[in-house]
Amino acid sequence: MRKRCSLLSRIRLVVHGTGNGLKFIRFCDLLHGPRTLGDATEIIANELMINYYRDHQSFYTSIQNFVLHLHVHYANQYRLHGSLSNLGTFGQESLLGHFAKNRHGTHHFGELITNNYNVDFTIHNQPNSHSSSRNIEIDGIFDLHDSSISRALHEYHNALCICDKIDQCISIYRRCRLKHTIYHSLLYRRRGSSVSYFVQYSKGHDDNLFGSLEDCNSEYARLTRLSQDQADDQNDDDSIQDAINMINSSMKNIRSSKIDRTRLSSSTSSSPRISTCAQTPEKIDVEVSDSDDEENSFFDCRKRTKKTLFESSSKKRRSTIGKPLTQRVSTASNDENSTITMSNKNKSNIQSESNVLQDIDNRVNQLNEKLISNSSKFDQLMQKLYVKIDRLTSNINVHKHALEPYVDKTGETFPDVLMFNNYNLLDLMATDYGNYARKILRIVFSQDELKSSILPPGKPHLRRQPLDQDRFKICMDAIRYKFKLDAVNFGLFYRALLRRKLTDFLIEERRRQST
DNA sequence: GACTTTCGGTGTGCCGCATT
DNA sequence: AATGCGGCACACCGAAAGTC
Structure with missing residues (x-):
């Protein structure tokens, strides 16, 4: 950093050689050496830099860039950490270069840089060798x-x-x-x-x-x-x-x-x-x-x-x-x-x-309140997590494990073909049994039938007529053959898993039609 | 221009609850 | 028990913007 500023200062001096350039040179000298002016060293240097910054546009145009602005903050660095000659920026530059090369995405750079810094600090603060490999001192x-x-x-x-x-x-x-x-x-x-x-x-x-x-x-x-x-x-x-x-x-x-x-x-x-x-x-x-x-x-x-x-x-x-x-x-x-x-x-x-003990008590009480508050938030987050897990588990069961209790274990031979209007229903592909059932119903029944009917067998007090039972039977057979379900347990499967999906499907067909 | 990412809209399936 | 309704979550798609 010092070399940069020294070189820069010389360039400035050669270029314009004005009093304004001398302000910059003196600014660099003050911040790169001992406290020649005591506590006022960085203050005076900062005043020089501010004046230089203010008058900079009188000598140059369109180069009042960010780097120039950063010089305004060097006095504070000098106050906090001493002479700038003791500071190295190559480590930060290297890290930032590494980050720029390996970044992901195009947004949230601030958060990414912060996270990478934290990772870097964490890694470098780890013990780099086992204690047993060193002499005991x-x-x-x-x-x-x-x-x-x-x-x-x-x-x-x-x-x-x-x-x-x-x-x-x-x-x-x-x-x-x-x-x-x-x-x-x-x-x-x-x-x-x-x-x-x-x-x-x-x-x-x-x-x-x-x-x-x-x-x-x-x-x-x-x-x-x-x-x-x-x-x-x-x-x-x-x-x-x-x-x-x-x-x-x-x-x-x-x-x-x-x-x-x-x-x-x-x-x-x-x-x-x-x-x-x-x-x-x-x-x-x-x-x-x-x-x-x-x-x-x-x-x-x-x-x-x-x-x-x-x-x-x-x-x-x-x-x-x-x-x-x-x-x-x-x-x-x-x-x-x-x-x-x-x-x-x-x-x-x-x-x-x-009053010290009282102050300590107050702080402890505040800490307890924060802990209680965080505990409540944590409980809420855990509750949300439980809901998500349940939902995920449910989906997994639907797609992979829900049918296991109803799968045939007797060795029944299932047909490969179930024709309806010259179309093999068992060739139909679907994501799961629900999706397959909906597709089958769309093939076997017309759009008007689906939106005006209910599931068989129907009830006298219900105003809608049930779907044709023979064709509905074909649909159920297709589902049973497709997923190789046990004939005895198919009734349980229908009541436990399939019926709700089908009724919802019919209702949504009407809704989609109306909209 | 190809590719990636983000965002908003849409369709679909599912669930809870109330009604029939 | 079936039906109807409202709402939510998710997948999918296309447009827009950014990057190289």
């Missing part, structure tokens, strides 16, 4: 690093721990292993160029939970509330310890999900890591990283992340803890390419959240 941090503690991590530590021995409390590691995957920090020589970091919650040496800084703060706030609620209920001097115990229990429950999220988000990362001392039952480990190319970008990134975290954190937490952790980190110095472990001994930070 213990997950955890390793490659201890002796770098200095940054000011930001000092603040982190002070916010979470009351000890005054930060050198003993915090350990810095350059790599970690999760589910047989090694994550390299930016302190590590083979690091990548992306700016990333993550946080480890830790209760002990064997209990590592990972997530983003935002996850860490949110989880910390949640557990703090839980512990305080527990403390309020017990209302005694031991309440804090009990709350900590509950935190530890909750930590265990969230372990797997945190690890999964980290595994996905840091798959391409090179992140240093922070882990806390083990004297306390609850620890919070923070991993931070930076790029050598962009010394400031890490802190800018952290500031942005902190801002997001700040917005997502509850107001209550803000009032009880003060500034969010990420906000405090945002004021840190540049020398925090490190992995640090902090212990959270500061149990006094646990503050009460009186």
